[in-house]
Amino acid sequence: MPHAAIAPLSERDARRIARHAPAADAARFLHPAQQALxxxxxxxxxLAPRSAGGAxxxxxxxxxxxEAVAAVDGSMGWVLTLCAGAGWFAGFLAPGMARSIIGTPRVCLGGSGAATGHADEEGDGYRITGSWDYASGAPMATHFTLNAQLRANGVxxxxxxxxxxxxxxxxxxxxxxxxxxxxxxGMRASASHSYRIDGQWLGKEHGFTISPDTATADGPLYRYPFYSLxxxxLAANVAGMASHFMKLAEECMRHRRHxxxxxxxxxxxxxADLLQSKQDAFAAARARFYAELDGSWATVAAGSSLEADAMQAVQASSLALVAAARAAVDDLYPYCGLYAAREDSTINRVWRDFHTASQHALLLP
Structure with missing residues (x-):
C-alpha cells in the first residue's frame, strides 16, 4: 500500500490483529499475519521522512x-510504536543513509536507548562493543539503534x-x-529481547544526534522534541490497553453476580457507579491528553518551537492519562472473577500486557 494511503485502523485490520493475538502470545512473537500487516x-x-521513502x-x-492497535493487541501496538519510533531517527541521518535504510525490504528498526556499550574511534568510523536490553520486535528487525559512550584509544x-x-x-x-x-x-509477543555487538566496525555515517538542530529532514515531525514524542x-499504548480492559471488564461484570x-x-x-467513575475519569484524562498533543503539534507545525512549559504540559497530560488507566484497571480487576485470572482468557492477556507495558521507566509517576 502506498504510504500516502495510510489510514486509521480499519475494522477489518482490527479483526485480523485480534484473531492472531492469542497465538502470538503463546508463540512469544507476533503472528506472521500480524507482521505482514x-x-x-x-x-x-x-514516522520516517518522505524524502527517505517513509510516510x-x-x-x-x-x-x-x-492507541487503536494497542486497544486490539498490546504487544502489536508496542512493537508498532517502538519500531516506528526508531524509524523516526531516519530524519537525523545523512539523507543517502536514510534512503538506504528505509528502502530496505520489510524494513524494521528496533533498539534500546540505554548507553550500555562503547564506540572506539577507528579510522573514519567506530568499533562498537556492548550489550543492550529490551529491543521490542527484535526477531523482525533489519537494523538496531543504540547509544554508546565514545572513546579514543580506550579513553x-x-x-x-x-x-x-x-x-x-x-x-x-x-x-x-x-x-x-x-x-x-505480559507483552510476550513483543519479543523485547536483548542484543549484543562484539567489536563491529561502522562508518561514521551510521551515527547521529537527536536534536531539532541536527535534523537532516525538513518538516515539523523532526522539530518535535524527542521526549515529548x-x-x-507510550501513553497512548497504555491507554489503548486500558480501554480494551475496561470493555472486557464490563462484560465480565455483566455476567457475574454479587x-x-x-x-x-x-x-x-x-x-455500577465505580465502573462509570473509572470510565469518566479515563475519558477526561484522554481528552486532556489529546488536547495537549494536538495543541503542541499545531505549535510545531506552524514553525515555532515548544517552550519548556509546553513540553511539561505534554508530559503531565501523558502521565495523568497513564495514572487514570492504572486506576481503572486496578480498581475494576477484582470484579472480573476467576475468569480474569485464567491465563488463556483475553482479559487476562490484556491485564498482563497492561501491567508489563506500564512498567516502562518513562511512565513512573
Missing part, C-alpha cells in the same frame, strides 16, 4: 493509530561538563547478535 500498511516507516505522518495521526571522551560523550548509532542486523531474554509476564506514544446482594454486578449501584 505491519509491512503491508507501511506502519513501521510512518512522515502528522504525529497526532500516528498516536491515534498506535572515554568527555563533554564540556566532564561527562561521557554519548552518540546514537544505527547498525545493520547482520552485525548484531540477538540474545533471547524476554520472559515477561516518547511520552505521547455474592451477598444476589444481583448481577452491574445492577449493584455501588459497582
Amino acid at each position: 505491519l509491512h503491508r500498511r507501511g506502519w513501521l516507516s510512518m 512522515e505522518l502528522p504525529l497526532p495521526q500516528v498516536v491515534r493509530l498506535e 572515554p571522551l568527555l563533554d564540556g561538563a566532564g561527562k561521557p560523550r554519548i552518540r546514537a548509532f544505527l547498525v545493520p542486523a547482520a552485525q548484531v547478535q540477538p540474545v533471547p531474554s524476554w520472559n515477561s509476564l 516518547a511520552y505521547v506514544t 455474592a451477598r446482594a444476589g444481583l448481577p454486578l452491574l445492577q449493584v449501584p455501588a459497582v
Whole structure:
C-alpha cells in the first residue's frame, strides 16, 4: 500500500490483529499475519521522512493509530510504536543513509536507548562493543539503534561538563547478535529481547544526534522534541490497553453476580457507579491528553518551537492519562472473577500486557 494511503485502523485490520493475538502470545512473537500487516500498511516507516521513502505522518495521526492497535493487541501496538519510533531517527541521518535504510525490504528498526556499550574511534568510523536490553520486535528487525559512550584509544571522551560523550548509532542486523531474554509476564509477543555487538566496525555515517538542530529532514515531525514524542506514544499504548480492559471488564461484570446482594454486578449501584467513575475519569484524562498533543503539534507545525512549559504540559497530560488507566484497571480487576485470572482468557492477556507495558521507566509517576 502506498504510504500516502495510510489510514486509521480499519475494522477489518482490527479483526485480523485480534484473531492472531492469542497465538502470538503463546508463540512469544507476533503472528506472521500480524507482521505482514505491519509491512503491508507501511506502519513501521510512518514516522520516517518522505524524502527517505517513509510516510512522515502528522504525529497526532500516528498516536491515534498506535492507541487503536494497542486497544486490539498490546504487544502489536508496542512493537508498532517502538519500531516506528526508531524509524523516526531516519530524519537525523545523512539523507543517502536514510534512503538506504528505509528502502530496505520489510524494513524494521528496533533498539534500546540505554548507553550500555562503547564506540572506539577507528579510522573514519567506530568499533562498537556492548550489550543492550529490551529491543521490542527484535526477531523482525533489519537494523538496531543504540547509544554508546565514545572513546579514543580506550579513553572515554568527555563533554564540556566532564561527562561521557554519548552518540546514537544505527547498525545493520547482520552485525548484531540477538540474545533471547524476554520472559515477561505480559507483552510476550513483543519479543523485547536483548542484543549484543562484539567489536563491529561502522562508518561514521551510521551515527547521529537527536536534536531539532541536527535534523537532516525538513518538516515539523523532526522539530518535535524527542521526549515529548516518547511520552505521547507510550501513553497512548497504555491507554489503548486500558480501554480494551475496561470493555472486557464490563462484560465480565455483566455476567457475574454479587455474592451477598444476589444481583448481577452491574445492577449493584455501588459497582455500577465505580465502573462509570473509572470510565469518566479515563475519558477526561484522554481528552486532556489529546488536547495537549494536538495543541503542541499545531505549535510545531506552524514553525515555532515548544517552550519548556509546553513540553511539561505534554508530559503531565501523558502521565495523568497513564495514572487514570492504572486506576481503572486496578480498581475494576477484582470484579472480573476467576475468569480474569485464567491465563488463556483475553482479559487476562490484556491485564498482563497492561501491567508489563506500564512498567516502562518513562511512565513512573
